[in-house]
Amino acid sequence: MDLIVQGIIKAFELIISFDPEVIGITWLSLKISGTATFISLFIGVSIGTAVALNNFYGKRFVISLINTGMGLPPVVVGLFVTMMIWRSGPLGFLEILYTPYAMIIAQAIIATPIVMGISLAAIQNLPPNLRLQILSLGASRLQMVWVLIKEARLPLLAAVMAGFGGVISEIGASIMVGGNIKGYSRVLTTATVMETGKGNFDIAIALGIILLLVAFAINALLTQIQQRQHPR
Amino acid sequence: MKIFRNSKVIVTLMIAALLFAFGTSNVFAAKAAPKQKNIIMATTTSTQDSGLLDVLLPIFEKKTGYFVKTISVGSGQAMKMGERGEADVLLVHSPDAEKKFIADGYGVNRQLVMHNDFIILGPAADPAKIKGVKSSAEAMKMIAQAGSLFLSRGDNSGTNSQEKKLWKTAGINPEGQKWYQQTGLGMGQTLNVTSEKQGYTLADRGTYLAMKKTLSLNILVEGDAALLNIYHVIEVNVAKWPKVNVAGAKAFADFMVSKETQKIIKTFGVSKFGSPLFFPDAGKKVEDLGK
Numbered sequence: 240m241d242l243i244v245q246g247i248i249k250a251f252e253l254i255i256s257f258d259p260e261v262i263g264i265t266w267l268s269l270k271i272s273g274t275a276t277f278i279s280l281f282i283g284v285s286i287g288t289a290v291a292l293n294n295f296y297g298k299r300f301v302i303s304l305i306n307t308g309m310g311l312p313p314v315v316v317g318l319f320v321t322m323m324i325w326r327s328g329p330l331g332f333l334e335i336l337y338t339p340y341a342m343i344i345a346q347a348i349i350a351t352p353i354v355m356g357i358s359l360a361a362i363q364n365l366p367p368n369l370r371l372q373i374l375s376l377g378a379s380r381l382q383m384v385w386v387l388i389k390e391a392r393l394p395l396l397a398a399v400m401a402g403f404g405g406v407i408s409e410i411g412a413s414i415m416v417g418g419n420i421k422g423y424s425r426v427l428t429t430a431t432v433m434e435t436g437k438g439n440f441d442i443a444i445a446l447g448i449i450l451l452l453v454a455f456a457i458n459a460l461l462t463q464i465q466q467r468q469h470p471r
Numbered sequence: 472m473k474i475f476r477n478s479k480v481i482v483t484l485m486i487a488a489l490l491f492a493f494g495t496s497n498v499f500a501a502k503a504a505p506k507q508k509n510i511i512m513a514t515t516t517s518t519q520d521s522g523l524l525d526v527l528l529p530i531f532e533k534k535t536g537y538f539v540k541t542i543s544v545g546s547g548q549a550m551k552m553g554e555r556g557e558a559d560v561l562l563v564h565s566p567d568a569e570k571k572f573i574a575d576g577y578g579v580n581r582q583l584v585m586h587n588d589f590i591i592l593g594p595a596a597d598p599a600k601i602k603g604v605k606s607s608a609e610a611m612k613m614i615a616q617a618g619s620l621f622l623s624r625g626d627n628s629g630t631n632s633q634e635k636k637l638w639k640t641a642g643i644n645p646e647g648q649k650w651y652q653q654t655g656l657g658m659g660q661t662l663n664v665t666s667e668k669q670g671y672t673l674a675d676r677g678t679y680l681a682m683k684k685t686l687s688l689n690i691l692v693e694g695d696a697a698l699l700n701i702y703h704v705i706e707v708n709v710a711k712w713p714k715v716n717v718a719g720a721k722a723f724a725d726f727m728v729s730k731e732t733q734k735i736i737k738t739f740g741v742s743k744f745g746s747p748l749f750f751p752d753a754g755k756k757v758e759d760l761g762k
Contacts, residue, residue, distance in 0.1 A: 327557070331714075337511060337542065423540070436657050437522075437659050438663065438686065440685060
């Protein structure tokens with residue numbers, strides 16, 4: 240019990256004193272996971288929408304693949320990405336193993352199916368006649384897709400939150416491809432594991448609390464935007 | 472009108488995210504040093520968990536302009552990385568495996584850096600009654616005979632190899648025994664598990680001292696010559712792996728055995744723990760250690 244109280248006190252000490260190392264770690268977490276989510280948003284929403292709007296042979300199979308991908312184990316992604324980009328791997332010439340770039344790639348791979356699956360379901364859930372209606376009003380196909388995406392914005396924002404929440408709290412892939420290098424690829428989750436290993440439970444708890452606060456702040460912001468769609 | 476306002480929000484969000492992404496990449500670009508400036512150093516969890524590298528690396532980086540990427544894993548995995556050319560330089564403590572590593576041509580210039588010692592830790596109650604036993608192998612035998620819980624790293628790290636060696640000397644095969652559990656974790660975490668389960672374990676003194684305050688474990692066996700824990704720095708052989716940063720590896724190895732660094736190692740931890748965590752040994756012979 241002492242330890243938990245101590246940890247919480249330490250957390251606020253670290254936050255209030257703007258501890259440069261903690262601020263750096265937090266900021267890096269935000270940058271990496273934010274960029275990864277953003278990339279996954281582009282790929283996920285566009286492919287999700289494309290699959291939802293087109294009928295083709297094997298569509299159900301593709302959808303099951305995407306839905307399976309929503310539960311992609313981060314460590315497996317980490318292992319796969321590591322093997323691709325280590326020096327002797329097929330993409331070794333890029334020399335990006337143990338860099339923040341590698342972490343962005345791994346996290347984007349984890350987040351993309353989540354965003355894709357949710358946007359696919361979101362677009363599919365729109366009333367089927369809506370498409371015909373929009374087209375009959377003289378919209379081009381591209382305009383129609385844009386209107387549909389806007390109509391589905393509530394679940395799409397949920398997709399952003401799910402994707403971001405998934406990657407900022409992820410550890411397996413981040414530690415494998417990032418290496419937990421001080422001041423360079425050390426993020427909130429990997430730092431928490433390391434401090435636990437060192438027996439610095441107070442700092443570990445503090446980092447955990449900061450991680451929760453960050454996730455909460457981002458989600459509160461997105462929820463604010465999402466819920467604004469229904470004035471009265 | 473309503474739709475218009477909503478789309479504005481979405482567009483603003485998109486632009487914000489875009490700026491975010493670009494800002495990010497610029498920051499990374501500015502930070503990333505030239506390629507040959509990066510050194511990948513694979514090392515053991517003990518050097519990292521004890522905090523020694525946090526003291527040494529900033530000095531090295533400031534002095535030479537290199538950027539060291541420390542990958543902290545077990546000695547076994549560190550050497551595997553070396554065998555694949557995924558690391559440039561190793562700081563490890565698994566002498567038998569190291570000799571094989573050199574003999575197989577994966578590494579060059581193996582240099583003695585420092586030592587500390589392993590200790591056998593256990594609960595104050597000491598159910599196997601090993602406290603004060605002089606021979607470490609004898610103590611291991613007693614733990615096995617008493618069937619007391621023993622926590623092993625189980626990760627092919629330097630500590631793990633040392634532990635296996637002790638079992639072998641004791642003539643015991645602990646594998647698959649009920650009282651023998653493998654954590655598969657680093658030294659720090661294994662100490663946490665051992666403390667929580669009130670079992671026995673083998674640990675390096677440095678990590679134990681650094682974590683002592685949160686553990687309820689006592690030193691039960693120490694001082695046996697078989698318990699020496701010796702660290703070497705090894706440069707990965709560039710002839711095998713042309714991508715290895717050979718200049719960086721050499722600079723790091725030189726730094727580790729330099730006079731100034733050895734002086735820092737000597738005093739590291741004294742003010743915090745009352746005794747040094749490592750003893751500098753550059754230039755000495757392994758046979759002379761602990762005398």
